Amino acid sequence: MDFFVLMLAIPLVSGALLTVFGERAWAPNLNIIASLGTFLAAVGLTVEVVANGPRFAFGEQFFIDSLNVFFVALTAFVGLTTSIFSGPYMANEAAHGRLTKPRLRLYKSMYQLFMFTMLMALTTNNLGILWVAMEAATLTTVLLVSLYRTPASLEAAWKYFILCGVGIAQALFGTILLYFAAERVLGETGNALLWTHLVEVKGQLEPTVMALSFIFLLVGYGTKVGLAPLHNWLPDAHAEGPTPVSAVLSGLLLNVALYAILRCKVLADGAIHSDYAGNLMMGFGLFTLLLAAFFLSRQKDVKRMFAYSSIEHMGLITFAFGMGGAVANFAGLLHMTMHSLTKSAIFFAVGHATQKTGTQMMADIRGLIRINPLIGWGLMLGTLAILGMPPFGVFASEFMILTHAMKHFPWATPILLLALGVAFASIFGKVQPMVFGETEAKRLPHAPAITPVFLHLGIVLMLGLYIPPYLTRWFHEAARMLG
Amino acid sequence: MNAAIPFSAQLINLFASVILLLAFAMLAQRRVMALVNLFALQGLTLCLSTLVVAVTTGQTHLYWSAGLTLLLKALLLPWILHRLIRRLQVKWEVESLINIPATMLVGIALVIIAFNVTQPISELSSTISRGTLGIALASVMLAFLMMITRTKAIPQVVGFLAMENGLFLAATSATYGMPMVVELGIALDVLIGVIILGVFFFQIRDQFDSLDIRHMEKLKDN
Numbered sequence: 001m002d003f004f005v006l007m008l009a010i011p012l013v014s015g016a017l018l019t020v021f022g023e024r025a026w027a028p029n030l031n032i033i034a035s036l037g038t039f040l041a042a043v044g045l046t047v048e049v050v051a052n053g054p055r056f057a058f059g060e061q062f063f064i065d066s067l068n069v070f071f072v073a074l075t076a077f078v079g080l081t082t083s084i085f086s087g088p089y090m091a092n093e094a095a096h097g098r099l100t101k102p103r104l105r106l107y108k109s110m111y112q113l114f115m116f117t118m119l120m121a122l123t124t125n126n127l128g129i130l131w132v133a134m135e136a137a138t139l140t141t142v143l144l145v146s147l148y149r150t151p152a153s154l155e156a157a158w159k160y161f162i163l164c165g166v167g168i169a170q171a172l173f174g175t176i177l178l179y180f181a182a183e184r185v186l187g188e189t190g191n192a193l194l195w196t197h198l199v200e201v202k203g204q205l206e207p208t209v210m211a212l213s214f215i216f217l218l219v220g221y222g223t224k225v226g227l228a229p230l231h232n233w234l235p236d237a238h239a240e241g242p243t244p245v246s247a248v249l250s251g252l253l254l255n256v257a258l259y260a261i262l263r264c265k266v267l268a269d270g271a272i273h274s275d276y277a278g279n280l281m282m283g284f285g286l287f288t289l290l291l292a293a294f295f296l297s298r299q300k301d302v303k304r305m306f307a308y309s310s311i312e313h314m315g316l317i318t319f320a321f322g323m324g325g326a327v328a329n330f331a332g333l334l335h336m337t338m339h340s341l342t343k344s345a346i347f348f349a350v351g352h353a354t355q356k357t358g359t360q361m362m363a364d365i366r367g368l369i370r371i372n373p374l375i376g377w378g379l380m381l382g383t384l385a386i387l388g389m390p391p392f393g394v395f396a397s398e399f400m401i402l403t404h405a406m407k408h409f410p411w412a413t414p415i416l417l418l419a420l421g422v423a424f425a426s427i428f429g430k431v432q433p434m435v436f437g438e439t440e441a442k443r444l445p446h447a448p449a450i451t452p453v454f455l456h457l458g459i460v461l462m463l464g465l466y467i468p469p470y471l472t473r474w475f476h477e478a479a480r481m482l483g
Numbered sequence: 484m485n486a487a488i489p490f491s492a493q494l495i496n497l498f499a500s501v502i503l504l505l506a507f508a509m510l511a512q513r514r515v516m517a518l519v520n521l522f523a524l525q526g527l528t529l530c531l532s533t534l535v536v537a538v539t540t541g542q543t544h545l546y547w548s549a550g551l552t553l554l555l556k557a558l559l560l561p562w563i564l565h566r567l568i569r570r571l572q573v574k575w576e577v578e579s580l581i582n583i584p585a586t587m588l589v590g591i592a593l594v595i596i597a598f599n600v601t602q603p604i605s606e607l608s609s610t611i612s613r614g615t616l617g618i619a620l621a622s623v624m625l626a627f628l629m630m631i632t633r634t635k636a637i638p639q640v641v642g643f644l645a646m647e648n649g650l651f652l653a654a655t656s657a658t659y660g661m662p663m664v665v666e667l668g669i670a671l672d673v674l675i676g677v678i679i680l681g682v683f684f685f686q687i688r689d690q691f692d693s694l695d696i697r698h699m700e701k702l703k704d705n
Binding site: 126128129131132135136139142143146149150151152154155156157158159161162165166169172173175176177179180183184188192193206208209212236239240 | 542600603604607620623627630636639643646647650653654657658659661662664665668669671672675676679680682683686687689690691696698699701702
């Protein structure tokens with residue numbers, strides 16, 4: 001059977017199965033097996049695309065090229081490790097009485113459906129379906145954010161739904177305008193929203209319409225990326241939802257939304273013949289980066305703090321893609337990979353740490369290294385990695401972004417350095433006493449899953465020291481496609 | 484008005500203005516049941532205007548969209564909302580953060596902005612209903628304003644759905660509707676969204692004993 005069909009079918013079918021059988025004892029294993037199956041199918045698809053070049057599926061409705069297959073592989077991988085992590089994590093939550101069986105069932109089925117919607121958004125060729133899948137991804141996670149049914153989690157989920165709903169409505173308006181521009185060139189066929197058709201005629205699209213359309217698309221999908229000033233939902237949703245959900249929201253959903261912007265940017269660039277789209281992205285990116293860096297220092301909740309760190313990195317990545325060109329796009333893609341892997345590893349470590357200590361307040365978490373050296377070191381190394389310390393991979397990508405900015409946009413360099421410096425001081429100053437220091441904490445009924453943390457950090461470390469040539473080629477290919 | 488404008492285009496313009504008028508009416512409405520009825524009426528008008536476009540252009544898939552609009556926005560969603568309101572025993576009054584005359588003034592400003600933004604695009608459009616693009620954007624912005632100024636959960640959701648109406652009007656007026664598969668997907672998303680919100684309302688009320696979202700202001704960066 002086709003790897004692509006398998007990759008979409010496994011999460012959809014297992015999501016449906018888990019809706020029915022989610023309370024059985026084997027359900028957590030099914031969740032992991034399904035994620036493993038999805039990952040293997042994604043690997044198969046990746047190998048196929050790398051070997052044979054871009055391909056279509058279901059007529060022209062789905063399109064897989066080197067740009068999105070890279071996101072597909074990343075999404076499936078983090079999806080797998082998060083499902084491994086969530087097994088003992090959710091069992092501990094249930095043992096603490098924070099979650100009942102029906103909620104665990106809801107969690108597992110929604111998790112698989114969330115993976116399905118993200119993979120669908122990544123592989124679809126139709127920009128309208130991309131919108132539909134993005135909205136569906138929000139819908140599947142709303143009830144996950146409010147899983148604990150506490151007042152704070154309900155508030156977070158409500159904010160998430162309304163703000164992302166408003167944002168995504170702007171994106172729909174942008175899509176309509178895009179269709180309007182496309183229809184004048186491609187005619188009233190069902191093909192006018194297919195990206196592969198659009199990219200062939202991008203030079204003929206009406207520039208005024210495309211300029212307006214891109215603004216709406218950037219603001220709309222940007223809300224989901226967490227770009228300021230519409231980032232408010234992100235820290236709440238990350239802090240109040242269960243930790244595996246924070247990990248996939250931060251590590252994957254933000255990437256998928258950014259991917260949507262990138263696809264649209266290629267079209268806007270082709271139509272407008274100026275740096276208009278890039279400049280907008282650079283502006284939004286810098287503003288987001290700066291704002292998030294200063295908010296970081298005021299955080300007391302550990303998951304909230306790392307959520308702001310995600311906003312900060314998304315700002316940096318948006319800025320990188322805004323600069324454009326092969327080097328900056330390469331750095332942006334690399335940084336997205338590094339951020340996904342590192343941030344989800346951090347959330348895994350943080351999840352177990354908060355379970356051990358029973359609180360998310362950083363002031364009350366002390367001495368992780370004594371409670372469980374592996375969790376403590378995992379958090380410490382993860383933090384160092386995300387702050388861009390060599391030899392981790394984040395350093396490489398941040399360094400590339402910085403040097404490229406220095407060369408082509410020197411005015412941005414002080415802002416970048418300031419934001420990165422402030423972020424470093426705030427995060428390091430807070431994590432250090434959490435890891436080292438005195439403590440009295442209890443044992444957990446289910447042993448935590450440490451492997452995903454070190455697996456992610458290991459990959460990030462490896463990519464910081466050595467990027468295999470096939471990966472470099474792949475990144476180059478994807479960066480070239482972005483123009 | 485120029486006599487050269489064909490009758491069908493005049494009809495579409497009429498329906499579009501009714502939609503805009505209803506958007507203002509929703510902004511001014513203080514009662515939650517009446518708000519839902521206004522929303523249903525807006526859905527009906529939207530369906531009629533789509534039907535007129537369908538008849539004049541002969542685009543068959545627009546008949547489907549019109550039918551879908553009627554079913555979903557004029558019948559099903561208002562029915563769900565009515566049931567929810569009764570089951571939740573929501574109080575009648577809708578409260579607003581800014582008083583209503585001031586909201587209306589802001590609304591007028593938004594309409595002017597919307598018309599200015601869409602001016603260059605409307606001139607490009609060759610479709611018969613091109614004048615309505617400005618109105619569509621204006622209704623989206625008015626619905627957005629309603630979401631911002633209302634303090635209760637249900638009016639916020641009605642605002643969210645009204646925004647979707649405006650977007651749909653934009654899709655039929657600037658273009659002859661999106662491809663069918665996209666429209667179906669959007670309709671499905673909206674329906675699932677409302678069902679999830681219905682579940683959500685009960686959770687909120689159980690926790691806060693009210694649907695007033697001003698209770699939900701705990702999460703802040705102090």
